[in-house]
Amino acid sequence: MKSYLSTALPIAALLIMPTVAEAQGSVTLYGLIDTGITYVSNAGGKSNVVANDGIIQPSRFGFRGSEEIGGGTRVIFTLENGFSLNTGAFSQSGLIFGRQAFVGLANSGWGALTMGRQYDFVWDYITLFSMGSRIGAFGFHPGDYDHLGGSLRINNAVKYAVEPFGGLSLGLLYAFGGQPASASNGRAVAAGARYTGGIFSVAAAYNNVHDMPLNPSAQIGTSLGPSFPRGLFVANNLQNIELAASVTAGPSSTRALFTDTTIDAPGTSVTMRSYEVSEVYQFTPALAFSAGYSFTRMSIAIWRNTSAVLDYSLSKRTDVYVSAAYQNASGGAHAAFLTVPASSNGHETAVRIGMRTFF
Template sequence: MKRWTVCAMLCALAGSARADNLMQIYGIVDGGLAYVTNVAGAHVWSQTSGVAQSNRWGLRGSEDLGGGNRAIFRLENGFTLNDGRFSQGGLEFGRQAFVGLQSNRFGTLTLGRQYDFMTTNLAGFSSGMLTPSVFAFHLGDLDRLGAERIDNAVRYVTPEFSGVQLGALYAFGGQPGSLSSHSAFGFGASYHAGDFKAGAAYVQIHDFTAAFGIGTTVLGAPLVGTSSLGLLPRFQTFDKLTGSGFGASYQAGPALLHALFTMVELEQNGERASLHIMEAGVKYLITAAFSVAGSYARSTLAGMGWNQFVAGADYLLSKRTDVYLNLVNLRASAGVQAQLFTLPASSSSRQTVLSLGLRHTF
């Protein structure tokens, strides 16, 4: 009995000594069923992985260095639930992998594979996050709201001052003899005051590789995804991608009103094509556990247009488990194959997906 008492006391002392340090294992497990009206001319029923949020598990931690300073890290793996494989092209920690320093006074500096500010500052105003449905993100996720990452990135974010926070990012290309090849840089700003939130972002990526299809050809590059997850049979590289945007939301009682504008410019051999996207929607809390959402997005590119309608419902079974039902409909210009994000292209200018799923967080 004395031996167990001493062990318990030692464990308590060890926990107290490490109280300022933190290490967590966390994750999301999300799966369901989906019905797509048109994939290469056929209706498709499938078991889906990560519709509300992509499946992941990760490690994150911090160590108190004193004086309001901390060492931080995050390693986050993505996987597909239906077959257990790694996502992000088979990378072990493809979602995030970074280490850094965080200071109450000076802000946060991190190094590694990270999100740019298009994701961190604007995604929260999009229907892809608020419905929630991965299919509700925009064409091929060219505006990078659906969690796109940048390798070899150095990212700095200021402390928050009167609701304002600023940030900057630079990614080294790693190409001998060239500073610009495969490099990237970006900026971001966010603001909140009471029920109002706003964000802005900018990113420029040299030698950008497009992996997902949008159902048409851009600057001579065929961007029609026919492979699994809507991936292109052959990835297309552009000389440069420049993305920018701003978004805002306002919580009016049980209704969250949100709006978003993004612009993407692709450049190839001196020619440019600009994609403009406007989105607006509302998420309404019917009860503490039950919410509904709806939105509309209009996209235009080189004389072509897309109209996207999104509706969804989400019910919390507990603080960590919910069920959802989502409908996303895309209507493209004549002659353009409709293609929702992460789905293979339709044979026509229309495509609709209905999804029912279960999400658990830990």
């Protein structure tokens, strides 16, 4: 009973918050739901058709608040939960606000300073250039070790972001780490920059995270190398250096990105590099087609991923889509889409039909 109340009471309090805050105009309830049917050709050695959710985007709901305190400055906060539509379970290891949980101050002149569990600048500035931002889990790179898929949420983080002039965004983040029993990652440093113009856009991001738990055999279908521990282990350091750019002309947007990920353990190190190109073409305001190709190398292991998605908007908030992805792995690696068990060989195909709605 005590365990039930400790979970139920905070949720009940949050559910009445929008009503209380509505008069103050300070809290917004938001979220999205994604669900569909997926065929996978070789998930852990067998083909399967499954009803699954959160593939093109993980399902979530959250509360976003703002309060003016004078001088153009406001208090802001975000509390965001991830969940499974098909089971009702919380995502992110059962955390009630596992996606984001932060509070801070913001000003249109000097930017925003926030504290809590937060995303890095790969997610803020680079992901939107990726094929994964269009097709979801089946378009991101093996294991999401470059964190384009948003798997890195940094605890105990202080984050500063500013837009000094039109089109330019800059950011810095420092995380103090935490006790091993309560933190999913240790001390972290992150930085990023993005410029968005009418035709040309470019972005860069850097991460350095200590004490990162990894399980390569499950996440990327192979080990990191003979000098690394087998199975689940904690990497001393994981570093990301990432660059992206796009050119937009009328209905066409051509994007390219590069990610460099270095993983360190006692006495050994390995680097994973990914190269990606993709195209987004907006046929009509409601109909868009996206296709992309990525090449990832880690030592002798290579993954090649080809994917495409056709998306049709039924309204401003709801769309339906059909997607397909094919991954080929060599050099001892197995194919490994995110959210799907690694294949029993170097080949994997995933075809999906789904729908998504925002609120």
